[in-house]
Every structure is written in structure tokens, then in C-alpha cells.
Amino acid sequence: MTTVVVFNKRYLVPRKVSAYGDKNLTNAFSGNTLPSKPLIPILIKNLKEANKFLKDGSFNYILINRYKDGQDKIGSPRDNETDMDPNSSSTFSFGAERTMIFKRPNFNFVKIPLKNGSVLAMKPQTNEFWYHEIPRENE
Secondary structure (H helix, E strand, C coil): CCEEEECCEEEECCCEEEEEECCCCEEEECCEEEECECCCHHHHHHHHHHHCCCCCCCCCEEEEEECCCCCCCECCCCCCCCCCCCCCEEEECCCCCEEEEEECCCCCCEEEEECCCCEEEECHHHHHHCEEEECCCCC
């Protein structure tokens, strides 16, 4: 199981994580490095669909977080990894609806329902100023 380092303490990641993309791409976060596995047809199809929404560039890497139920979650990160292009962070949601919450100091939080089949694109300013999380939810 994957672990993360937060304030020099190691924790289990409360979800399953996998990465797919172009050869030799990796994602480094919280003391982990995830090398990409070769893209499979369903992911290639989704990348092509997502690339229609980009003005410049294209998606070439997918980090998959699998939440088995409402108890799996992701904390409040800002995607500030040095190996990640800040202009191209998007969320694809498949399966049960979950809620993404955006938080910023001295602001009210914003809740966005992620319905099955939805895509949420985050501009560079989003990760610069806002934290985002998918909290635990009652089923």
C-alpha cells in the first residue's frame, strides 16, 4: 500500500493509486515516485476527449485514485509537484458521486459534486491559491 509523508511522519494512503502515461513519465508526491504504466485503450480514449478542451498542449499522464467507498479520501493538497505542468491539472470522475471541496485561507470553502463522467479542469491559479480535498462521506 502507498504511504505519504506529512510533516516528516509517514501515513497510509486511504485509497488506491496508479499511474499511466507516456514512457518515462513519473509523478512525485509526498515522498513517493509513481512511474507511469503504458496507456491502455480506455485511457487513451479519455485523454483524447480531454485534450479537446485544452488550448495548448495535451494530456499525456493519468494519476488514478480509486476510492472503494465513502471512507476512502484524499487530504487537502495543492498540486505543486515540480515534475507536474501546472497548466494541465484535471479531474475525471467515474462511478459514484463524490464531493471535491476547495479551501483557501480567509475565504468560504467551495463544494463541487463530481458526478459520474464529469471532468473538472483546474487552472494554474487554482493550485496556487486553493487546497482541494475529497473528504470521507456517509454512504
